[in-house]
Amino acid sequence: MADNVNNWLNDHGDYLYRFAFARLRDTHLAEDAVQETMLAAIKSNGFKGDSSARTWLTGILKHKMIDLQRKQFREQPISDLIDLDASDTSMDDLFNQSGRWLDKPQTFNMPDNALEQKQFLSVLDGCLNKLPKKLRVIFLLRDVHESDNENICKELDISATNAWVMLYRARMGLRKCLELNWTGA
Amino acid sequence: MLTCKQISQLVSQSLDRPLSWSERVQLKLHVLMCNACRHFKHQLNQLDIAIQQLKNETMLDQTIQLPIDAKTKILQAIELDKKSI
Structure with a gap:
């Protein structure tokens, strides 16, 4: 043994x-x-x-x-991490009162050679580390759960809505961080 | 009419669950007319690809190894576990 x-x-x-x-x-x-x-x-x-x-x-x-x-x-209860009520203000720096983008998203300049790719992934790694741990892990473990969302929620004992909100937060955080830190070639 | 904020939530959820028919139609129409949301949708796809690349790169990185002391700790934990049975 x-x-x-x-x-x-x-x-x-x-x-x-x-x-x-x-x-x-x-x-x-x-x-x-x-x-x-x-x-x-x-x-x-x-x-x-x-x-x-x-x-x-x-x-x-x-x-x-x-x-x-x-x-x-x-x-740590999820409510510590995300505010689920209607008065949620966490996205206020991204959208104005009428729900329009404050800073319009641009597509990323994706790397087109090995060196750039390395730099890009290192920026992404840094952005992942800036996310709250739970958001990072739920986002990165998506491919480990049996693909459908119901399973994630059952396994984690959270509601589907909570899972979607957390995944949304994770993506919003990552894309903002990439916009700020990755300018491309 | 859905706002860009609501559309951004739908775009994100479209990666986690099947959208309803009406959600899909609203999303498609909005994205057709709104550059910002179209770019956002593209960004999330780029993000998914990049995350996959980062995972692949980690798997190929031979310098990332289970530390020796972690190995020792695991063998000790197994010994302890055996005794407790």
Whole structure:
């Protein structure tokens, strides 16, 4: 058993860690997710060898990442993060009273060579880090949840409306940050 | 008539849920007439692509590794867990 874990860690530990880090953007959370995965893997005895060990472990990791996210949502009520009533003023700096854009969005100059691409992704990474943690994680974990939104909400114990509002906030924050920090070539 | 603010919410939600027929029509008409919202819609698509690229790049980055001390911690946690059973 211990041999198994050693092998799993040696063969797939870095891969699992990268998978988690790509979506959590936090070294400690990513380490926790890998640890929880290993603990669950050793208990489940579920590996039948009909899929690769990596695929099997990645499946467990996805569940563990959702668990970690759910825990975060429990610890801090969503209402702390977003105001859901009609008097919500958080978007007031983007739109005027009649709901028109204050600063009209322009499309981004997407990078067209490897160097620019690297710079662009580093700006994006910086923008992700500026988002409140929960918004960042719900946005980045979208591809880990079974694609439909109902599942996200069920798994996180939040309403669909709350999820849409949070994803909207995340996108608004990111696009504004990119507009300010990425001017393109 | 929906405002740009409402349209921006619809554009975002269109990436998370299927829109109703009437929502789709309102969105299409608005975007046809409004440059700002058309650009915004394009921005969100660009953002999705960029996020995917960032994830892919992270997966390919061999310098990102599970730290040795994290590995040790995991093996210790498993030992502890075994004893507690």
